[in-house]
Amino acid sequence: MKNTPIRFLVVLGTLSMVAILVVQVYWVSEAINKQEEQFNRSVQMALRNVVESLCELNGNDIPSSDPIDQLSNNYFIARTNYKIDLSSLDYLLKAELQKRGIAQDYEYGVYDCQTDRMVYGDFVSMQDQNGKTKPTGKLPKLINDEYYFGIYFPGKTAGIVSSLGIWQLTSLLTLLILIFFTYALFVILKQKRLSEIQRDFINNMTHEFKTPLATLQVSAEVLENEASGERQKKYARIMRSELGRLDKHVHQLLETSVLDYGKSKAVVPIRVKAVLDRVVEPFRALPGIQWNEKINLTDECTISGDPAIFETIVFNLLDNAAKYGESLIRLTASKEAGLLEVKVSNDGREIPRKERTRIFRKFYRIHQGDLHDVKGFGLGLYFVRQGARSMHGKVTVVSSPDLTTFTLTFPKAS
Known part of the structure; x- marks a missing residue:
């Protein structure tokens, strides 16, 4: 991931969580303040009625x-100006x-x-729960x-x-969301780091392989x-063939890493027909294969992009069709x-519907049990998708x- x-x-998620x-x-805080205001008013009204009742009982003026x-x-006082009876006050x-x-206990x-x-x-415990609130045993005086x-x-307060x-x-749910977000963020950053390590390893490995492969x-x-x-x-030809296949895989890994980094070469006009004629040449004479070709393009038909990437995209599709x-x-x-369409078809086995998006993932290959009749890394179609996107296709x-x-569909064909 870039x-x-x-x-x-990370920034958007963090700001969202802080806002929440x-x-x-x-x-x-507003809810606590409202509850506290209501509590204070209720206590003051209750105490006012107690004062009035005490004055009436004793025949005194209010x-x-x-x-x-x-x-x-949490401390309230009520003035009576007269002596107070504790038993009456309690009731x-x-x-x-x-x-x-x-x-509330009081x-x-x-x-x-x-x-x-x-x-x-x-x-006085109003909730009949011993030990929930501890009495102080003394009150301040004026x-x-x-x-x-x-x-x-x-x-x-409690x-x-x-x-x-x-x-x-809602506070509990917010806390759970915050914990989940923190954990998800940790996992994302960890996966990003692992992905970078994997990508750096592959890049270093492929670069190190290029020189000895060329020598071999x-x-x-x-x-x-x-x-x-x-x-x-015969054995020398086998060596050259296998070394060529290995060099092709290494080259594909290098090209894929270039697309992953978002780096592209100079964008130039690509003469589509000339590239297609060059790419299809080795496939026209494949033994046991019926080749069907229909290119309705003029020699001047062009699109903008990297010629090497476009050539590799088409080659990968033809190579898969042959495999x-x-x-x-x-x-x-x-x-x-104004749209260029290049279609590559083959009469192989049907691709299951659920696999038709997965096959474009990096290193993904359709699971076929223990059958490995077609060799590869699962990078061909991934490169096709990334390469097409790099050319806005x-x-x-x-x-x-x-x-x-x-x-393959590319815009702005001229």
């Missing part, structure tokens, strides 16, 4: 100003909080003016001499968070020319509406039990 798409994918995380944190103050996030607090659906106390200290009342009582919610419901689920080919040619007996000449066909190879070429395949046809 570096640019990988970088784009920021939005999730924002909405969860304070004219707001008697409720919130001293901290009224529980009743008012339950009426408003407040299920503890309360009453300020004693005579001793100038907070008299601890009790810890620096004044009024009668008031204080109520403290030690588990307020209780509000636990009441978020759907927001907890020259040596085999000398042996064939200087051989005294027919048997020696997999039984008795027929057909080549047709024509130009219509495409390759398609249509296969039936009687005929398989590969079609």
